[in-house]
Amino acid sequence: MGPNVDAAFTKNLPKIELHAHLTGSITPQCLHEIRTQRRSDDPDLTLQDPLEAMSKDKTWNIMTFFPLFSKYIYELCSTPASIIYSTNAVLRDFKEDGVVYLELRTTPRSSSSMSKDDYVNTILSCIDSSPDRNVLTTYLILSIDRRNSPKEAMEVVDLAIKYRPSGVVGVDLCGDPSKGDVSTFKEAFHRAKLHGLKITLHFAEISASSSLPELKTLLSFKPDRLGHVIHVPETIQKQIEEEQLGLELCISCNVQARLVEGDVADHHCMSWIKTGCPVILCASIPVPNPSQWLISGCRRTMSVSLPVN
Ligand SMILES: CNc1ncnc2c1ncn2[C@@H]1O[C@H](COP(=O)(O)O)[C@@H](O)[C@H]1O
Numbered sequence: 001m002g003p004n005v006d007a008a009f010t011k012n013l014p015k016i017e018l019h020a021h022l023t024g025s026i027t028p029q030c031l032h033e034i035r036t037q038r039r040s041d042d043p044d045l046t047l048q049d050p051l052e053a054m055s056k057d058k059t060w061n062i063m064t065f066f067p068l069f070s071k072y073i074y075e076l077c078s079t080p081a082s083i084i085y086s087t088n089a090v091l092r093d094f095k096e097d098g099v100v101y102l103e104l105r106t107t108p109r110s111s112s113s114m115s116k117d118d119y120v121n122t123i124l125s126c127i128d129s130s131p132d133r134n135v136l137t138t139y140l141i142l143s144i145d146r147r148n149s150p151k152e153a154m155e156v157v158d159l160a161i162k163y164r165p166s167g168v169v170g171v172d173l174c175g176d177p178s179k180g181d182v183s184t185f186k187e188a189f190h191r192a193k194l195h196g197l198k199i200t201l202h203f204a205e206i207s208a209s210s211s212l213p214e215l216k217t218l219l220s221f222k223p224d225r226l227g228h229v230i231h232v233p234e235t236i237q238k239q240i241e242e243e244q245l246g247l248e249l250c251i252s253c254n255v256q257a258r259l260v261e262g263d264v265a266d267h268h269c270m271s272w273i274k275t276g277c278p279v280i281l282c283a284s285i286p287v288p289n290p291s292q293w294l295i296s297g298c299r300r301t302m303s304v305s306l307p308v309n
Pocket of ligand 1: 021023024066069070074105106107143145174175176177205253257304
């Protein structure tokens with residue numbers, strides 16, 4: 001590693017982030033502040049302090065990772081005020097980490113105090129009124145969760161179509177890869193495509209979501225980009241290469257969530273880079289030791305990262 005490639009260098013480097021889950025980008029400190037505020041309004045709120053529930057000593061894997069959102073963070077961030085507070089904090093964090101172009105993705109959700117439409121509208125308003133919008137260009141991708149029903153998936157696409165003029169650029173498929181039947185989303189993605197929205201899909205994250213029928217079905221949605229692409233059989237790899245699909249490789253997330261074996265240096269990113277497919281290096285989990293990375297520097301999310309040496 002060159003002497004000048006340190007945390008300060010990488011932080012200052014202008015970066016692009018294309019694979020950031022909004023709720024996954026909220027720091028424990030920000031969630032702690034939200035909890036404090038909510039407890040002052042409602043002392044009966046019993047949720048554990050995020051600084052304990054998400055302490056640095058805890059490690060996450062594919063089994064413990066998804067319930068953290070659905071059973072904990074979503075409950076904490078269920079009011080318009082908490083959505084505004086956390087979205088503004090996330091935008092500020094990305095800007096401070098040197099990100100200049102961001103495609104933030106999020107799954108529309110409702111609560112007793114907001115509809116899914118309110119949720120999307122609130123986030124777009126935060127993006128639009130951000131004091132940093134001149135230095136950080138941000139667009140929104142709406143996510144379909146694998147647990148969604150076909151009707152819920154269509155609702156996401158309808159919201160994406162409605163808010164396209166306000167900055168929604170695409171539709172994503174995400175969520176626990178061990179859940180759901182992706183073939184039920186065919187119509188929803190078809191409609192998204194018809195309306196000119198781009199499509200990005202979480203793809204082959206674990207072996208259970210990497211069967212040939214599942215991956216062929218996903219490719220039939222005509223995606224523009226694929227995320228993770230870990231357990232990809234050779235025939236599917238060929239098709240991806242022929243179609244030159246954009247690949248979002250999430251190295252630190254894959255290593256830390258143990259989606260791949262080994263460490264950063266063992267990551268499969270080089271095998272994709274060799275195919276000539278457009279590759280963007282992303283991550284959705286902070287890197288413990290930024291100096292191990294050639295280019296990194298985002299606190300929560302790194303667009304980038306090649307192992308050094
Ligand atoms: C291994 N990486 C991953 N694979 C698949 N889905 C993931 C993910 N990391 C996060 N999410 C999805 O993003 C949601 C939180 O952000 P939003 O509420 O949408 O902003 C999670 O509930 C999960 O569905």
